[in-house]
Amino acid sequence: MSSNAGSLGDLQRAFQDYLLAASDGFQGAVRDTSKADRLTLLDVYRDGYALRLIEALTTDYPGVMAMAGPADFDHMARAYIASHPSRRPSVRWYGRDLADFLSSTEPYRRTPAAAEMARFEWALGEAFDSPDVTPITADALMALPQEAWETLAFATLPSLRRLILAFEVPQAWQRREEVQPGDLLVERAPGPLTWAIWRPDLVSNFRSLDTDEAAMLDALVEGRSFPELCEAVAPFTGEAQAPARAAGLLRAMVEGGMIAEYRY
Numbered sequence: 001m002s003s004n005a006g007s008l009g010d011l012q013r014a015f016q017d018y019l020l021a022a023s024d025g026f027q028g029a030v031r032d033t034s035k036a037d038r039l040t041l042l043d044v045y046r047d048g049y050a051l052r053l054i055e056a057l058t059t060d061y062p063g064v065m066a067m068a069g070p071a072d073f074d075h076m077a078r079a080y081i082a083s084h085p086s087r088r089p090s091v092r093w094y095g096r097d098l099a100d101f102l103s104s105t106e107p108y109r110r111t112p113a114a115a116e117m118a119r120f121e122w123a124l125g126e127a128f129d130s131p132d133v134t135p136i137t138a139d140a141l142m143a144l145p146q147e148a149w150e151t152l153a154f155a156t157l158p159s160l161r162r163l164i165l166a167f168e169v170p171q172a173w174q175r176r177e178e179v180q181p182g183d184l185l186v187e188r189a190p191g192p193l194t195w196a197i198w199r200p201d202l203v204s205n206f207r208s209l210d211t212d213e214a215a216m217l218d219a220l221v222e223g224r225s226f227p228e229l230c231e232a233v234a235p236f237t238g239e240a241q242a243p244a245r246a247a248g249l250l251r252a253m254v255e256g257g258m259i260a261e262y263r264y
Contacts, residue, residue, distance in 0.1 A: 053081050054179045054212075056091045060125055061098065063117045063173045069182025076108060094127075096122065113167040120206075123161040123197045127204040130159035135200050135257040141250075145262040149246040152226045154250075157260045159199040162209075162217070166192045170206055200257025212236035213249050226250075 054077045058065055065073045080101050086094050099122060102108040104114035135157060144152070172186040193246040194214035197206040209217060212233045219232040229250070253259055 011230040021045045039100055042054055048254075051077060052091065053077070053086060053094055053252070057095050057098065060123050061096045061118055063121050063176050064098075064102075066176040066179060066181055066184035067111075067172075067186065067202065068113055069119060072182070073110050076102075079105070098122070113169065113172075113188075116165050116167050116169045117186065120164060120165065120173060120195070120197075123163055124204050124206070126197045127159040127161055127197050130157070130199060131141070133157050133159075136254060136259050136262060137171065138251055138254050141254060141262070144262075144264070149226050152262060152264040154220050155223075155261045155263075156217075156221055156258055156261050157198050159197075159204070160221075160258060162214075163195045163197065164192050165189065165195055165199050170195060170208075196258065205256070210243065213252075216246060216249055217253070220250075220253075 020120075042261035044215060057077045057080070064076075068076060077093075080095075080098060080262070083105075084094075084097055085099065088094065099115050102118055103112065109115060137244050166189060168187045172184055176184055194209045195206055196209055196217065197204060199205065209229070214236075215236070216229050216232045218231050226246070230242040230246045233246045234250070237245045
């Protein structure tokens with residue numbers, strides 16, 4: 001290091017600027033060696049920083065990689081890195097904003113399926129990292145007294161995420177390892193669908209929701225009672241059929257491991 005490079009704090013800030021903002025101010029603080037000049041030495045750190053973040057994005061977004069291919073993914077990742085310097089100690093959260101980046105930045109915004117894939121994959125990761133909670137069982141609900149259903153309300157697992165997707169992203173994601181990188185096609189869905197993503201045990205689950213089921217799940221997440229869940233379903237089924245339909249949907253959610261607790 002040069003002897004007139006300034007304080008340690010100044011050096012650290014200059015080095016950070018060199019890595020994050022491609023500033024050249026740090027070059028004067030480094031000396032050439034007999035084996036390599038200062039630019040070569042510094043490029044090792046700059047390239048290593050970028051490659052580590054690209055590796056993290058590749059891990060978090062295998063579906064996006066399968067859509068883009070290695071070269072285009074690398075180009076996209078470097079554009080993301082340039083506009084989103086890492087601000088967290090853990091690289092786990094670095095890719096949080098990739099979906100928003102893809103949906104708002106040229107030329108990536110011209111491929112909305114890629115942004116939806118990124119949003120879906122990030123939700124899968126969040127579900128996996130959520131706290132472990134044991135879901136309730138259908139037997140526990142069956143044992144409740146009849147009067148409990150008048151005020152019965154529920155809480156979902158903390159891992160539950162809901163997405164509205166216009167493309168068949170989850171179906172394509174399941175094929176991501178069956179195609180060559182860059183060859184994954186994502187078709188537009190017949191219409192927007194609500195998807196639930198959650199982790200009842202060691203593996204994240206996902207499935208699409210019927211329109212009335214999505215409305216009921218919204219009400220359930222808000223803490224509404226079972227009679228109010230029936231009201232959420234009624235516009236789709238009619239009032240006479242709503243209680244039976246709501247009970248059936250609730251049972252499916254419980255048996256699928258979405259529900260963490262109940263109260264009345």
